[in-house]
Amino acid sequence: MDKYNPGAQNVIRMSAYKPETGYAALSQVEAYWEALRGTRLMPRRSEIDPRGIEQALESAFILERIAPGIARLRIAGTHLNDLMGMEVRGMPLTALFMSPSRRLIADLLEEVFQAPATARLQLLSEGGGGRPELMARMALMPLKSDLGDVSRILGCLVAPGRLGAPPRRFEIINSRVLRLGPPLPESCAKEPTVAPPLPPRGTPAPAPGLAEEARPFSPAPGGESAGERRARLPAPDRPAYLRLVRPDAEEEAD
Numbered sequence: 632m633d634k635y636n637p638g639a640q641n642v643i644r645m646s647a648y649k650p651e652t653g654y655a656a657l658s659q660v661e662a663y664w665e666a667l668r669g670t671r672l673m674p675r676r677s678e679i680d681p682r683g684i685e686q687a688l689e690s691a692f693i694l695e696r697i698a699p700g701i702a703r704l705r706i707a708g709t710h711l712n713d714l715m716g717m718e719v720r721g722m723p724l725t726a727l728f729m730s731p732s733r734r735l736i737a738d739l740l741e742e743v744f745q746a747p748a749t750a751r752l753q754l755l756s757e758g759g760g761g762r763p764e765l766m767a768r769m770a771l772m773p774l775k776s777d778l779g780d781v782s783r784i785l786g787c788l789v790a791p792g793r794l795g796a797p798p799r800r801f802e803i804i805n806s807r808v809l810r811l812g813p814p815l816p817e818s819c820a821k822e823p824t825v826a827p828p829l830p831p832r833g834t835p836a837p838a839p840g841l842a843e844e845a846r847p848f849s850p851a852p853g854g855e856s857a858g859e860r861r862a863r864l865p866a867p868d869r870p871a872y873l874r875l876v877r878p879d880a881e882e883e884a885d
Contacts, residue, residue, distance in 0.1 A: 653791030656687035657770055660787040664772045672811055673747060676774045676783040687787060693774075694724060694784040696744055700737030701725070702784060711788060716797025727788070732803045739771070739806060740784070747773040747781050748810040754790075754801035762795030773811075 663683050667674035676693070684691055689710045694702035704711070707719045715727065724740065725733040739750050750771040758764035767790035774783035790799070 654768055654789050656690040657768055657787050657789050659687045660684050660691055660785065661770055661772070664785055672813070673773050673775055673781070676776055679774070679785060690787050690789045692786045692788065694740075694771075694786060696740070696782040696784075700741050702740050702744075705783075710790070713794055714788075714790060714797060714799045724786075727800060729800050729802050732801070735803050735806070739808065742808055743771050743773050743784060744781050746808075746810045748808050749773070750806060750808045752803055752807075753805040754788075755804050756790070756799045756801045758795075760796070762799070763793055765790050765792060765794065765799055765801075767801055 664674065667678050667683075679693070681688055689708040692707040692711060693705045695705045696702050701723055703721060703723050704719050705721075711719045711727070715722075719726070725736055728736050736752075739752070742748050743750050752769040752771075754767040754769060756762075756765040756767065767788060769788045770786060772785045773781050774785055776782045
């Protein structure tokens, strides 16, 4: 019987271990999207359930494509409102960026919609005027609409630290785009088939299909080939394989 020591400290608080401190909400939204996607290219907008990302709702948002390079915020968490100091729902995503980065974010949006692809961005809002420098990260993941077209994006923006006075607009300092491959066939989800072991060296290969086994060559009786038998036949008995026809001979016969 195992001995139990009630005084042993075997309980570990997992809250003390946070990967990429401050960006846990970003990882949760990405993991949720991947779980919904499964073996498909991407999930549908109608499959998004706020309860699945309950701990990241304040940083999550959904974009709708309204023109090439332009997507507006249909749903946005309170964290985005705090950054801008206003209600951001209905605003274009480019409103969260400084002018030099707006062309780049427009191109990234189109690549996410058209490729399709996912994008992850590192952002910076410079300090000044009593506002601290602010680092942030953003993730963009495509969604299908109810009509089947790729016109929605599930996103997440996290800016840990003291926000300072709004509005806080960002510059893109780094971006990574990952194009999505074709959806995996259902057979890929099954266990892979294992090839049978190779037969021992020297074992004759089995006959393919319904073919009979190859028989060894045996010459004609007496060791004589068919060509040699034809050569022994008398000249009159040999079949005429070639025949010379002269046109002038036919005219003389007429």
